[in-house]
Amino acid sequence: MIPTPDLSHLTRQDYEHVYEPAEDTFLLLDALEQEASELKEIRPLVCLEIGSGSGCVSAFIGGILGPSAALYLCTDINARASRCTLTTGRQNKVPLESMIASLALPLLSRLKHSVDILLFNPPYVPTVIAEAENAQGTADIEGSWAGGIDGMQVTDIFLQTVESLLSAKGRFYLVAVKENNIPDIRARMSDRHGLQSKIVMQRRAGREHLFVVQFFR
Amino acid sequence: MVRLITHNLLACHVKNCTSNNFPLAFKDLGDTSLPAEQPDMIDDEFLQKLHHVLLEIHVEEGSMVCPNCNHVYPISNGIPNMLLAEHEIG
Numbered sequence: 298m299i300p301t302p303d304l305s306h307l308t309r310q311d312y313e314h315v316y317e318p319a320e321d322t323f324l325l326l327d328a329l330e331q332e333a334s335e336l337k338e339i340r341p342l343v344c345l346e347i348g349s350g351s352g353c354v355s356a357f358i359g360g361i362l363g364p365s366a367a368l369y370l371c372t373d374i375n376a377r378a379s380r381c382t383l384t385t386g387r388q389n390k391v392p393l394e395s396m397i398a399s400l401a402l403p404l405l406s407r408l409k410h411s412v413d414i415l416l417f418n419p420p421y422v423p424t425v426i427a428e429a430e431n432a433q434g435t436a437d438i439e440g441s442w443a444g445g446i447d448g449m450q451v452t453d454i455f456l457q458t459v460e461s462l463l464s465a466k467g468r469f470y471l472v473a474v475k476e477n478n479i480p481d482i483r484a485r486m487s488d489r490h491g492l493q494s495k496i497v498m499q500r501r502a503g504r505e506h507l508f509v510v511q512f513f514r
Numbered sequence: 515m516v517r518l519i520t521h522n523l524l525a526c527h528v529k530n531c532t533s534n535n536f537p538l539a540f541k542d543l544g545d546t547s548l549p550a551e552q553p554d555m556i557d558d559e560f561l562q563k564l565h566h567v568l569l570e571i572h573v574e575e576g577s578m579v580c581p582n583c584n585h586v587y588p589i590s591n592g593i594p595n596m597l598l599a600e601h602e603i604g
């Protein structure tokens with residue numbers, strides 16, 4: 298058993314602005330734990346998490362691979378989330394490199410085909426377009442869930458860049474809900490980017506039917 | 515905690531800024547442990563300095579400037595802010 302990262306340094310005030318780990322987060326942790334031995338086998342050098350929030354997921358990966366086994370890069374548009382990610386790294390002795398950025402934009406040109414483990418638990422809740430746009434602009438707690446049409450407005454932009462980021466042995470883990478139309482996502486990633494995929498884990502949590510999908514070459 | 519190994523992966527992504535947009539220049543970072551040219555002999559002393567510069571130097575406060583378009587990316591509390599304004603996004 299890989300221990301769940303220690304988040305005792307984060308407070309109620311933090312969680313007013315930063316996503317508190319919830320069912321979707323825990324499904325991703327469980328999926329990664331199930332894949333732990335395979336992940337170690339590929340000897341990852343670069344891990345990149347988009348939308349790291351509290352930093353819980355990247356700290357967990359650090360627990361699986363060992364603190365200094367890889368470079369752990371984390372982006373989030375929410376400055377408070379980037380701060381929490383940094384402190385969660387310190388608290389759990391995993392050197393998380395936290396930056397405020399949208400998706401992987403400042404890293405795209407330098408990380409071509411170099412990311413071994415790519416992670417995104419995106420804002421996946423279907424909302425009207427304007428709600429997602431505003432949430433992206435204000436970069437506060439609404440940005441952690443407001444996903445626009447089909448909940449795919451933010452994820453879709455990122456999906457365009459996944460193939461160019463993944464290394465030959467790289468894997469991309471995406472959290473999604475049923476409303477995101479997972480068969481359609483998988484078909485698009487295959488047709489347009491030649492990436493294969495499989496569903497690693499799924500779970501019903503309240504009204505949400507959550508999935509973790511893995512994409513690979 | 516911007517280590518140089520991370521800085522080395524960041525490029526300017528302002529709209530139309532696609533060449534000479536890397537590496538971003540640190541403002542006010544005065545470490546001179548490394549020689550300007552790669553030495554002929556890679557000895558332990560050099561490797562230790564390299565390790566220090568790449569993995570141990572952390573920039574907590576400062577900024578990084580694009581060599582092409584001069585866009586400034588601030589670093590605060592060890593976190594670089596790479597966000598762009600709406601009109602700067604490609």
Ligand SMILES: C[S@@+](CC[C@H](N)C(=O)[O-])C[C@H]1O[C@@H](n2cnc3c(N)ncnc32)[C@H](O)[C@@H]1O
Pocket residue numbers: 316317318319321322325347348349350351352353354372373374375378398399400418419420421433436437440441442451
């Ligand atoms: C559902 S939360 C997941 C947080 C954390 N990874 C977890 O699993 O608990 C989504 C996160 O994505 C961030 N986010 C939203 N839009 C983003 C974007 N365009 N670029 C980077 N991060 C974004 C949010 O601020 C939020 O922290």
Ligand SMILES: [Zn+2]
Pocket residue numbers: 526527528531535580581582583584585
């Ligand atoms: Zn530039």
